[in-house]
Amino acid sequence: MALLIAPNISRPESFHILGFPGLPLQYYAPVSALFFFIYLTTAAGNVFILAFVICQKSLQKPSYIVFCHLALNDLTFSTFTLPKIIAKYWFGDGDISFNACFTQMFMVHYLGSVMSFLLLVMALDRFIAVCVPLRYPVLITNNIISVLCGFAWFIPVPLMVTIVLHALTLSYCKYNTIAQCYCDHISLTNQGCGVNLREVQVTALCIAMLCLLLPLAFILFSYASIIVVILRMSSSSGRKKTLSTCTPQIFITCLFYLPRCFVYVASTVGFSFSLDIRILLILLYSLLPPALNPLIYCFKTRDIKLNLMRKLKMSRVAIEI
Template structure:
């Protein structure tokens, strides 16, 4: 029989990280996490700085990329240093309320990435289908408002209920977060009271946030391909295929593991091992944050030129 306790009685939770990880691998994992964070810090930070400093990059597409980089960098800052501390220094505890705070931002930024990828797909569709009217349809001001709305209203509004649900649970004597960081599923797993309705509501919200933008993203790229298919220029085909394939790679990297994990964990008779779940969480939460800036650096000549000019200036 589990013992029910007040939140004030359990003021700390234990972050397990990768369940079942042997002790002799702790230093290796912490070093990998630190390296991943440094790469994310440098790559995403560079995108933000370059777009901010170069007036020529003050264009809708680059503003969206900079917002995506800021979201990814904030996510990694809220999660990876704690994982490094957990494995390097044995600092595995945090207060329950800090855990809920981390949970809110994790889901908030995950939703935000979804909306920003949608804005990026819309931007590309208008650029391809209405090249002459693009500058009047997609403006910096409209993108700024859309990104601000996503940051301040759209993404948070879907996660406030998640926080309320987490703070209203009755905690059990077990206080282990059996994964890499605090998520809605891992926090609700600490509850003694019946949270089936809360889990169902969280799953429904996640599917709406993920599947609706994904549907529009896929529709946008399908329409882009349709527009290019009508073009007689071979170069247009090559350029469109290159651009779409890179963007769709990032979309797949973000959505496929995330949707798979959400769906499978909500099938009653299917049980995913905690280690597998942790790896999936890392795959869809952190890996895209490394891939996004690298892909955009490779794809965007303006960003490459800006970086090259800055490096030349630093040499002298």
């Protein structure tokens, strides 16, 4: 039932999160348990990274400060997206209020944009470390990297506020069903109507491409330059050591960008997905990186792995004593 807010604008009291439309009822409990497990894994892993880096003075370096910002972003994203879909399949509560849905939409796109800019900061850190190593201690300090990460959190704010305010100018007069596991701009505006609907959608697409493709262009340039420098090294051990310092960042960047690029390119060339497959793909590139990133930090980052192994050995010795 629509609530009239102003002439020519109607807003529903709530939306219904559809989730997976083809999912049989008997799978609701296992799916909710899976989502709950993913959330616990994501929360535990990213809280561990934050606490471990904060407690270990030796890890308080520029690269690990970026890791902490990424962990905070991943933790926040999962907290804003997973509880509602867990409640839908666990308790049958798939309704979300109008304001809560818009808040969730803002956070989904804001945190995704922040992630993109943080990956840019991470690529800049590795670019300077490998390509101009003698200038690294001057150009990249803890204070400078903290300021850059602060900009990564701040820059998307006005852009995402613009998207939300623009979407609020629409009337929502269709089925009030979000064909997704959380509120996002496409699912919301598909419920909208009005003469400016196309304008709202195109504006949001342009802002999204700016937040994704502008950082991606610099990231590709950075890692291409790093690969060129590595290939020019005469020492094989030097090449291996330099590459190993960049592999965590490359893994994290690929996890974030490759599935998104696949979905966008597939849609552009006319390859269509069923609604269930489309939702599954979006969930994979939205929720898988936050759960896997802590493992990448621990097993692909030498300093964290060494500190972690040292702590485990000390704990084992203490237990034996």
